[in-house]
Amino acid sequence: MPSSVMSTSNSVGGPQSPAAVSTIGLRKSYGDKTVLDGIDLNIPAGSVFALLGPNGAGKTTVVKILSTLITADGGQAQVAGHDVATSPDGVRAAIGVTGQFSAVDSLITGEENMLLMADLHHLSRRGGRQVAAELLERFDLTEAAKKPASTYSGGMKRRLDIAMTLVGSPRIIFLDEPTTGLDPRSRHSMWGIVRELVADGVTVFLTTQYLEEADELADRIAVLDGGKIAAEGTAEELKRLVPGGHVRLRFSDPAAYRSAASALREAGRDDEALALRIPSDGSQRELRSLLDRLDAAGMEADELTVHTPDLDDVFFALTGGTGRPNPTEEAAR
Structure with a gap:
């Protein structure tokens, strides 16, 4: 994947700053199975982008490539202005990743989880404690901070997971199935957190099994099917693609x-x-x-x-009714 500066431009103001996330022709195969077959994305900074797709469509594979966990077989990708192939350290310094499976260590307290993350980001002892305290308060976890994470509810663990992700002040956050397994109240609480992040200027790249979630949060949505982007646009634009209106x-x-x-x-x-x-x-x-x-x-x-039509209609029309996403999507990847 050769390095390339991918930026947007207009005829009036000339070149603009690079998108938060951009890809051209991204490809990935496992053996003889092509998972990604030329993916083009351009995600503006400070927005929420949702990637939808049926089981095995490649959503998690996209996140893993963009977060430098795996390498692509072809194409180009930049995150926060850094090429994922030639400048992975620059990418990692700018992003946070929260997967459908929590990174929280249940054997230690919430506060200890936060301080461990602060150490990984090389914060001073005093600075780490200050950041941990501020984030625990922001995510309503101060009261539970001294308790083992094993005693936390699913919603509390997910909040702690995102709080840990924010220790390094990332400008781009990948949320891979962030509300899987949460009850409706916790899911709505998580939506509020996403909105707060975007209000602070953070870019959110979201994969989700909940079509309502994409409709509620995303500025733009892409539907991934058969290794390709079947359609991309705002929720309203996608709904107008399906007959029945x-x-x-x-x-x-x-x-x-x-x-x-x-x-x-x-x-x-x-x-x-x-x-x-x-x-x-x-x-x-x-x-x-x-x-x-x-x-x-x-x-x-x-x-x-x-x-x-709603996003359910769009999803089934564009993916040929191959089944809606679920929490076990690509777990083996």
């Missing part, structure tokens, strides 16, 4: 309903509910066009609702 118009006046049905001949009719269903991607342009047509005909619906 429509606008529903409901009328209380039967005469107005019949007039609208005549004017909108492409609409599906529900005579009992006095409702029309017009195929639409839900975009502002299509909605404006529909409203203009109603205005031109002198008609006004009593209720207008937009229905778009």
Whole structure:
């Protein structure tokens, strides 16, 4: 993987700073099985990027390459401006990684876990204790700091894991299935932590089995299938890729309903509910066009609702229904 500076640019302001994470043609195989078949990514700093994919799609393999745990067979990748192949130390100094399997040592206390991480980052004794105390307080773990981590709940261990990751003040954090096995309350707490990280300017690269999680957190989402990026965009952009979106118009006046049905001949009719269903991607342009047509005909619906596919629909459509991600994805990698 030769070194290359990959940056974005525009015609007005000239070159911009490199993306937080960027890859071109990333490839990886295990034996005769191709796991990654030319992956291109460009992730702006200070954003949340979510990578979705079915079992064995290669999500964890991408994270391992970008965090320098394994090497790619081809292509280029930069993290925080450092080439992962030629400057792995620079990458490691800029990132934090939290996997689906916690790095917490359950035999020692939460505080001892934090201080051990501070030692690994070569912080002074005083500096390490200060950072540990601040992070334990931030993640609501001060009360449990002196207790063995084995007594922590799953949510507490995950918070401690992320707190340990932050000891080195990383600007880019890879969260590989961060809420796997957590109850809904702990999962929502973790979402709050992710939002706080981004508010502080941290870039978050997220892989998740929960489509709702990607929808809730990610600025951009990529769907990985068959070793390739099947689609990438915002959640709303991805939802518009899948057929089934429509606008529903409901009328209380039967005469107005019949007039609208005549004017909108492409609409599906529900005579009992006095409702029309017009195929639409839900975009502002299509909605404006529909409203203009109603205005031109002198008609006004009593209720207008937009229905778009959700990320579940997108996921199954783009991956051919090969199964939603789960917590054991690529555990053997």
